[in-house]
Amino acid sequence: MLNQIFDKVRDGERLSLADGLELFESNDLLTIGMMAEHVRWKKHPKPVVSYIIDRNINYTNVCVTECTFCAFYAKVGDDKKSYTLSNDELGRKIQETIDLGGSRILLQGGLNPELGLDYYEDTFRFIKSNYKIWLHALSPEEVVFIAEQSGLKTREVIKRLIDAGLDSIPGGGAEILVDSVRDKIAPKKCTSDEWLGVMYEAQKLGLKTTATMMFGHVEDYQDRLQHMIVVRELQDITGGFTAFIPWTFQPRNTELAENHDNLREKSSAFDYLKTLAISRLMVDNVDSIQVSWVTQGLKIAQIGLRFGADDFGSLMIEENVVSAAGTKHFSGFSLSHITRAIKSAGFEPVQRYI
Ligand code: SF4
Numbered sequence: 001m002l003n004q005i006f007d008k009v010r011d012g013e014r015l016s017l018a019d020g021l022e023l024f025e026s027n028d029l030l031t032i033g034m035m036a037e038h039v040r041w042k043k044h045p046k047p048v049v050s051y052i053i054d055r056n057i058n059y060t061n062v063c064v065t066e067c068t069f070c071a072f073y074a075k076v077g078d079d080k081k082s083y084t085l086s087n088d089e090l091g092r093k094i095q096e097t098i099d100l101g102g103s104r105i106l107l108q109g110g111l112n113p114e115l116g117l118d119y120y121e122d123t124f125r126f127i128k129s130n131y132k133i134w135l136h137a138l139s140p141e142e143v144v145f146i147a148e149q150s151g152l153k154t155r156e157v158i159k160r161l162i163d164a165g166l167d168s169i170p171g172g173g174a175e176i177l178v179d180s181v182r183d184k185i186a187p188k189k190c191t192s193d194e195w196l197g198v199m200y201e202a203q204k205l206g207l208k209t210t211a212t213m214m215f216g217h218v219e220d221y222q223d224r225l226q227h228m229i230v231v232r233e234l235q236d237i238t239g240g241f242t243a244f245i246p247w248t249f250q251p252r253n254t255e256l257a258e259n260h261d262n263l264r265e266k267s268s269a270f271d272y273l274k275t276l277a278i279s280r281l282m283v284d285n286v287d288s289i290q291v292s293w294v295t296q297g298l299k300i301a302q303i304g305l306r307f308g309a310d311d312f313g314s315l316m317i318e319e320n321v322v323s324a325a326g327t328k329h330f331s332g333f334s335l336s337h338i339t340r341a342i343k344s345a346g347f348e349p350v351q352r353y354i
Contacts, residue, residue, distance in 0.1 A: 294319060
């Protein structure tokens, strides 16, 4: 059944939505994995898997967006749970990251109405003038929010943030880039077009960005494919996405799982590996496909390296969002766990710095 698609893959022909649906509806996981491996070796002929040492710093957990899948945020005025980091706290975390060999911080937070554009500019300037660190910060959702709060266009906000030290933009908040899905899981979040619009503007201004996809909740296969296709279409125009990172919805402690009994079980390893491989096949113009060991654990992540992925993501010195949803794969791993996992899957681990 999959022979024709495999022929297209071997010929370097772009797969259609219908091809993607056929792959998703097939249970021939190993053949799908072989197709993804074929593309992986064509793009990355060396047996090398990259990783980065960085820290996810969530500068605030105050958020007005109230996404139903999020176990991390605190409501405005929730004085017991809410926080916003001071520069001293930020600085300490960054110095620890540098001391542990880290090269980048991923700075993201909730949509906190008390923080204006000047807060971000001051914070970025503080970071860049005191620490030699790559600043991977603010998902499109945050950029849209800051623009709304400040009455500026998103392009102007991005330009000012670049002037203040922004180096690249993480692909968070993409969830599924289909508005009917977003309306169900995060009705207050920016639209798919707004998310893509920020990425377009940032990439046109010279920033590199990544793209994520959170799946395994209310979306169907067609939605996942639509997400992959809109990222692919934008990449055709800008070439600014460096990596595509699919990861599974983590249900514990979330309103979304509370209200949907069938979502309490996490997406299976089978579904994850199939989606990872299909990402490699469909998103044919983004160089790097990243495994998510934080949500899948090291063992499934290792197998993911044979399903099209070429990057192991980050040895995160700190992570708060997935941990808040009860996922503990993260706890206690050191660099040697990551490099050993990569080596024992048959690859040479290579640290990247941004
Ligand atoms: S996912 Fe982000 S935007 Fe949504 S509620 Fe959580 S912190 Fe806010």
